[in-house]
Amino acid sequence: MSAENVRADSERRRTELRDFLHSRRARLTPADVGMPEAGRRRTPGLRREEVAVLAGVGVSWYTRLEQGRADNVSGEVLDAVARTLRMSQAERRHLYLLSGLNPPLAPAAPPGGVPAELHRLLQAWAPRPAYIRDRHWNLVAFGPTVEELLGYGENDHNCLVTFFTNARYRELQPEWAQAARGVVARFRGDAARYPEDPRFDAIADDLRSVSPEFAELWARHEVAEDGQAVKAVAHPDHGDLVFEATLLTVPDLPGYNMVMYNPKPGTGTAEALERLAARELPARVG
Known part of the structure; x- marks a missing residue:
C-alpha cells in the first residue's frame, strides 16, 4: 500500500471512530447511566466530559480518542469506554478495530490484583x-x-x-x-x-x-x-x-x-x- 493510501486509510478510520463514538454518546441520556438530569441540553446525549468521568479516563484523553488522536490506547481503557456507552459485543469489537487494536477473543476479565x-x-x-x-x-x-x-x-x-x-x-x-x-x-x-x-x-x-x-x-x-x-x-x-x-x-x-x-x-x-x-x-x- 502506498504512503498516500496509508494516510487515506488512517484518515478514514479517524473519521469513522469520531462518528461512531459520537453516535454512541448521542443515544444515551444522563438517566441511562445513572446520572442526575441537569436541565435542557443543546444537543442530545452524553457530553464528552461525562463519558470520560464515568469511564475513569481524562477528559482531554477521551477527546483525543474521539478525534482519533489518542496515543497508547489500551484494551482496558477501551473496555471502560465501551461499558460506559453501553456497547454490545459487536460494537466493542468495532471500537477496538477502529482504534487499531485486535479485539479480544472473549469478554474482558474483571481487573485483578486483589488476593x-x-x-x-x-x-x-x-x-x-x-x-x-x-x-x-x-x-x-x-x-x-x-x-x-x-x-x-x-x-x-x-x-x-x-x-x-x-x-x-x-x-x-x-x-x-x-x-x-x-x-x-x-x-x-x-x-x-x-x-x-x-x-x-x-x-x-x-x-x-x-x-x-x-x-x-x-x-x-x-x-x-x-x-x-x-x-x-x-x-x-x-x-x-x-x-x-x-x-x-x-x-x-x-x-x-x-x-x-x-x-x-x-x-x-x-x-x-x-x-x-x-x-x-x-x-x-x-
Missing part, C-alpha cells in the same frame, strides 16, 4: 456490605450486597465519582448534602499523602467539569482524614438502614483500604440484614 483470600473475606462479611478501594478511591472489589444496599451500579468505578454523579446512589442517601463536604475534604486529605501523584488532580479536574457541587466544595480547600463514620441509607425495599463504616488498611496492598459496614445497634438494621441473608445475591468483582 483471593480478600475476596473470600468480602463474601463472608455479607449480608453486611464491604468493598476494597485503591488510594485514588477506585473500587476494585465488592462484597455481594454492595450494589443492593449502597446503590453502586455496574459502571461505578470510583467512590468519589459515584458520590457526585450516580443519581440512584444519591437517592438512597438521606444525608447526602451533609456528607458531601466531608467526602471532598477526605479525598483532598488522601491526595496530600501523595503530593507527586497527578492522578488525584486529574480525577478532581474531570469531576469539576461535570459536577458544580463538587467544584464548589473542592474550591474550599478543606482537608480531613479518613476514619470511622456513620452512613444512613433510605432503602426502598429494606427500610431505613444505619451503618457504622470502618476503613481498614490492607497490608499486602499498599494504598488500598477495605471499607466495612456494620449495623448500628438499636436501628433495626441488623434485623433487616437478617432478612436479606436468606436471599442469594451474586458477588461482583471490579
Whole structure:
C-alpha cells in the first residue's frame, strides 16, 4: 500500500471512530447511566466530559480518542469506554478495530490484583456490605450486597465519582448534602499523602467539569482524614438502614483500604440484614 493510501486509510478510520463514538454518546441520556438530569441540553446525549468521568479516563484523553488522536490506547481503557456507552459485543469489537487494536477473543476479565483470600473475606462479611478501594478511591472489589444496599451500579468505578454523579446512589442517601463536604475534604486529605501523584488532580479536574457541587466544595480547600463514620441509607425495599463504616488498611496492598459496614445497634438494621441473608445475591468483582 502506498504512503498516500496509508494516510487515506488512517484518515478514514479517524473519521469513522469520531462518528461512531459520537453516535454512541448521542443515544444515551444522563438517566441511562445513572446520572442526575441537569436541565435542557443543546444537543442530545452524553457530553464528552461525562463519558470520560464515568469511564475513569481524562477528559482531554477521551477527546483525543474521539478525534482519533489518542496515543497508547489500551484494551482496558477501551473496555471502560465501551461499558460506559453501553456497547454490545459487536460494537466493542468495532471500537477496538477502529482504534487499531485486535479485539479480544472473549469478554474482558474483571481487573485483578486483589488476593483471593480478600475476596473470600468480602463474601463472608455479607449480608453486611464491604468493598476494597485503591488510594485514588477506585473500587476494585465488592462484597455481594454492595450494589443492593449502597446503590453502586455496574459502571461505578470510583467512590468519589459515584458520590457526585450516580443519581440512584444519591437517592438512597438521606444525608447526602451533609456528607458531601466531608467526602471532598477526605479525598483532598488522601491526595496530600501523595503530593507527586497527578492522578488525584486529574480525577478532581474531570469531576469539576461535570459536577458544580463538587467544584464548589473542592474550591474550599478543606482537608480531613479518613476514619470511622456513620452512613444512613433510605432503602426502598429494606427500610431505613444505619451503618457504622470502618476503613481498614490492607497490608499486602499498599494504598488500598477495605471499607466495612456494620449495623448500628438499636436501628433495626441488623434485623433487616437478617432478612436479606436468606436471599442469594451474586458477588461482583471490579
